[in-house]
Amino acid sequence: MWLLLNVCVFCLLQYGEGQDRATIWRGNDRSGHCQYTFTVPSPSETSCPHTASGGPEMEGLKTRLSLLEVLVARLTGGETRGPGLGAGSQAGLQEALTQAMGERSLLQGEKEHLERDVEGLQRRVEEMRRETERLKSRPCYPQPPLVPPSVPLQDSGLRLAGDAGVLSHLVSSAGRQGDTGSLRDPAWRNGGNAGFQELKAEVTEIPAPSTEDSTGCGELISIGEPVSHRKADSIAGKYGVWMQDPEAVAPYGGKMVWRIDTVGSEVRQLFGYEDMDQLSKGYPSKVLLLPEPVESTGATLYRGSLYYQRRRSRTLLRYDLASESIAARRDLPHAGFHGQFPYSWGGYTDVDLGVDEQGLWAVYSTNKAKGAIVVSQLDPHNLAVKRSWETSIRKNSVANAFVICGRLYTVASYTAPNTTINFMFDTATGQGKQVALPFRNKYRYNSMVDYNPAQRKLHAWDNFHIVSYDVRLGHQ
The missing domain is CATH 2.40.128.630 (Lipocalin)
Structure with missing residues (x-):
C-alpha cells in the first residue's frame, strides 16, 4: 500500500516538474501570420542543453528580421504607400517639367518679338535723324525767294548728281x-x-x-x-x-x-x-x-x-x-x-x-x-x-x-x-x-x-x- 502510494506521489512530482519546464510563445511566420508554439521536453532529452535550438530569443530575432524584409520589399518595388516617391509623384514632376518648358518657349518667343520691335524702333530713329539733318541743310531765306520753276526746292538729299x-x-x-x-x-x-x-x-x-x-x-x-x-x-x-x-x-x-x-x-x-x-x-x-x-x-x-x-x-x-x-x-x-x-x-x-x-x-x-x-x-x-x-x-x-x-x-x-x-x-x-x-x-x-x-x-x-x-x- 505504501509502495503504491509512493509511486503515485513520484508520478505527480514528475508531472509537476514537466509542467514547470514546458514553454509557450507566439510570433509571425514568414507570410506574416501569427503562430503559437508550445514545447515540453521529453524525459529522454533532459540531458540536452536547453539552448540548443536557440530559444525564444532567437526565434524573436528571426521574426523581426522577417518583418524588416517585408517592409524593405514594399519600399523598393512593390506596394509603395509609405513616405517614399512613388509613380504618382514621378508623374507629377514630369508634368511640372513639361509645363515649365512650355512657358520657357513662350518667353523666348516674346523676347525675340521684343528684339524685333527694338530693331524697328532703332531704324525709325535713324531715319528721323537723317530727315532732321536733311531739313537742317535746306536753304532758309528771310523772305520768299524768287526761284525759277526748274529749281527743285524739295530736294531729297545733298548728293551732287544730276543738276x-x-x-x-x-x-x-x-x-x-x-x-x-x-x-x-x-x-x-x-x-x-x-x-x-x-x-x-x-x-x-x-x-x-x-x-x-x-x-x-x-x-x-x-x-x-x-x-x-x-x-x-x-x-x-x-x-x-x-x-x-x-x-x-x-x-x-x-x-x-x-x-x-x-x-x-x-x-x-x-x-x-x-x-x-x-x-x-x-x-x-x-x-x-x-x-x-x-x-x-x-x-x-x-x-x-x-x-x-x-x-x-x-x-x-x-x-x-x-x-x-x-x-x-x-x-x-x-x-x-x-x-x-x-x-x-x-x-x-x-x-x-x-x-x-x-x-x-x-x-x-x-x-x-x-x-x-x-x-x-x-x-x-x-x-x-x-x-x-x-x-x-x-x-x-x-x-x-x-x-x-x-x-x-x-x-x-x-x-x-x-x-x-x-x-x-x-x-x-x-x-x-x-x-x-x-x-x-x-x-x-x-x-x-x-x-x-x-x-x-x-x-x-x-x-x-x-x-x-x-x-x-x-x-x-
Missing part, C-alpha cells in the same frame, strides 16, 4: 545762312596717353556780321553741321582721305571724287568716282595703283595732280592723274616723319598737305621748331618751299588743321562730339590767336579735315564715315 551746280549752290547757301547761336563745349577730358593731350576750349558766343563776302576771302566765322555721304565697307576704311580737285583739268572734271583708305602698311590704291552720288553708292569708275605707298591722311588734290607724302620718309610726291606717273618729288626740309610730330590722334600724320584760295600748303613740324606747327606754302609744280611760318601751338596738342584764305585753323579734339576750332594763325600778319568756333565730331574719331575752296566746304573722315561741312567766311 549738280544748282544743288551745290543750294547747299552752300544753306551753310552760309545757318544759325550761329550760343553753343557750349564741355571741357574735353583726356584719359589716355599724356603725349596725345589736346587743348581744352570753351565755346563762347560769336556774333555773325550783318553782311559777308560770298566770293572773296575772309576770316572763318562758323562751321555747319556734318553731312554724311558714305560709310566704309571694311576695317580698311576706319580712317582715310577723300578729295575733289578745286581746279580740275582734263581728263577729269570738277565733279570727280577721289578716295584713299589709309589703313595698312602698303597703301597704294586711289579710287575715283564720277560724282558724289556714285561715291555714296560705292561704284568707282577708276582705280589707280600709285607707284609708291602713301603715308597717312595728309594727301590732297590740286590742278590734276595728287600730292602726298611717301611712306616712312619726308619726301613729297606729285602724281599726275592724266599720265598716271610721278611728275615731281622733293624732300620737305627738316620735316619730321613717321610718328615724330603727328596730330594728337597719331596715325603718322606728321605732314599734312592742303589747298586753299592761295594755293598748296604743308602743315608739319621740325626739331628746330621743337614740335610747334610749321606752315609752308609750296610751289605746286616742283614742290619747292616758297615761304614758311612757325606758330606757337604744338602739333601733337591738336587733332587736325586746315588752311583757309592763308589762315591756319586747328581742331581741339578728334573724339569729343562737340569740340572747337581753337587756334588761328594768319600768314599775312604772322600773328596767331585763340578762337572758339563750334565743331562737331559726329562719329567721334575724326582723322582728316581738309578745305575745298571751290565748294567752300570742309572734307572730313570721321570713324569710317565720309562727311562734309559748310563754312562761313566774313569780310577780308
